[in-house]
Amino acid sequence: MLLTKTFSDIVAADAPLARMTLFGIGGIARQLIQPRSAEEMSEVIAFLHETGEPFRMLGGGTNLLVKSNEIAEPILHLGRMRSMRIDGECVYVEAGMPLGRCVTACGEAGLAGLEALAGVPGTVGGAAVMNAGGRHGNFGGMVKAVTLADGAQVRTIPAEAISFGYRTSSLRGVAVAAVTLALKRESQEKIAERRVAILAEKRRGQPLGARSAGCVFKNPPGAQAGRLIDEAGLKGERIGGALVSPLHANFIVNAGGATADDVLRLIEMVRKKINEKFNLSLELEIEIW
Ligand code: EPU
Numbered sequence: 001m002l003l004t005k006t007f008s009d010i011v012a013a014d015a016p017l018a019r020m021t022l023f024g025i026g027g028i029a030r031q032l033i034q035p036r037s038a039e040e041m042s043e044v045i046a047f048l049h050e051t052g053e054p055f056r057m058l059g060g061g062t063n064l065l066v067k068s069n070e071i072a073e074p075i076l077h078l079g080r081m082r083s084m085r086i087d088g089e090c091v092y093v094e095a096g097m098p099l100g101r102c103v104t105a106c107g108e109a110g111l112a113g114l115e116a117l118a119g120v121p122g123t124v125g126g127a128a129v130m131n132a133g134g135r136h137g138n139f140g141g142m143v144k145a146v147t148l149a150d151g152a153q154v155r156t157i158p159a160e161a162i163s164f165g166y167r168t169s170s171l172r173g174v175a176v177a178a179v180t181l182a183l184k185r186e187s188q189e190k191i192a193e194r195r196v197a198i199l200a201e202k203r204r205g206q207p208l209g210a211r212s213a214g215c216v217f218k219n220p221p222g223a224q225a226g227r228l229i230d231e232a233g234l235k236g237e238r239i240g241g242a243l244v245s246p247l248h249a250n251f252i253v254n255a256g257g258a259t260a261d262d263v264l265r266l267i268e269m270v271r272k273k274i275n276e277k278f279n280l281s282l283e284l285e286i287e288i289w
Contacts, residue, residue: 002051003031003074007044010034010080017066020058020077022121024211025260026066026289031074035081038094038177042149045175048074049151056289057175059126060098063213066289067260078125081177086111090144091181095125099132107195112186113142115195119202121214128179129171131164136198140164142181149177156180167218167285207245211254216267217282225282226250232273239266264288 004011011033017026033055035041048055055074058064078096085092086109093102099122106114116137120127131140143159154177163170202208217225229235229249237244241258244266245251252266271282 003033003047003053006047007033010036010040010044011074017058017061017071017075020079021061021064021066021213022211023061023065023213023254023258023263025254025258025263026061027069027071029075030070030072033074033076034079035076037081038147038149038154041076041078041081041175041177042151042154044076045149045151059095059129060122062121062126063130063285064287064289065213065260065263067264068289071289076175078123078177089183089185091183092147092178093124093181094178095123095128095176097124098122099124099127103195106181106183107191108188110185110188110191111183112191112194113137113183114181115191115198118195118198119206119208124179125176128176129169129174130167131169132167134202138164140169142183143179144182145180146171146176147178147180148175150175205248207247207251207253210245210251211258212245212251213286215248215250215285216252216270217250218285220280220282223278223280224250228274228278228280228282229270232270232277234270234273237266237269239269242266244270 011031015029015032017029018024033044035044058075058077081094081096083094102124103114103118120132127139131138133139145156145158147156219225226249234244235249236246240262241256242262243253243255245253252263274280274282
């Protein structure tokens with residue numbers, strides 16, 4: 001294993017992925033690489049490009065169902081890249097920083113905007129790539145620049161060079177090492193008030209503390225997946241340890257001991273029922289490995 005030799009400090013062998021996903025489900029990563037900086041991340045990617053070896057990138061594992069028992073390709077995980085620097089109304093934050101911690105830290109620094117994403121799980125890098133968000137705002141709207149570490153020289157591109165769409169962006173598949181956010185100065189108290197209110201609202205409507213992968217299906221054009229699944233009477237449906245959340249029908253939660261197979265069978269069951277009832281095919285929002 002050349003990779004293990006060259007980057008011995010940052011490569012772990014046979015790492016369990018279950019604890020790296022919000023679902024708490026997953027097999028083994030044969031090689032888990034955790035770079036400590038954008039430069040190191042770029043070196044690793046350059047090395048992987050050279051060997052021609054395909055690899056995967058894992059963010060907060062909050063939008064992911066791992067069905068494989070074993071993933072042979074190296075997995076790049078940014079859990080050690082979590083630094084943050086504030087400069088006026090701009091915040092430079094590394095991609096592995098948990099989004100929730102970034103939301104709180106920005107608010108405490110008197111910088112407003114990001115509290116719109118309170119309660120959204122995942123990492124800053126994942127939030128940029130997926131354009132995470134909800135009814136109070138989307139991450140992409142606050143991005144000023146993105147730092148890339150894709151095997152070439154580490155470099156920063158402006159937001160204007162990126163397109164953000166509904167739960168997607170042109171950063172998909174791109175090695176994002178850090179994000180620079182443009183926020184607005186406001187009193188800490190006001191920001192905290194909004195953050196707490198948004199969190200409380202989320203808690204009423206979503207199983208925030210549960211093991212899940214967030215919304216399972218994309219909203220079909222002009223409709224809401226959660227409402228359709230609810231109207232089809234599927235809340236509380238269960239296969240093994242996988243449960244259609246009684247709180248929000250577009251969430252499947254791991255109610256204890258769920259396997260990937262349980263979740264996949266429940267997904268198929270929901271899809272089939274929605275297709276029969278509404279003649280609509282639901283598209284997955286979550287990623288499956
Ligand atoms: N609804 C039901 N039953 C349910 C769930 C929802 O009738 O079980 C109804 C609600 O009452 C509401 C409508 O469906 O009238 C929409 O529900 P909600 O406001 O919860 O929004 P959503 O479209 O289901 C989207 C995002 C969420 C995000 C929320 C809030 C998608 C697929 N989902 O949900 O994102 O948190 O808006 O902004 O876009 C995620 O990305 O993982 C996610 C959870």
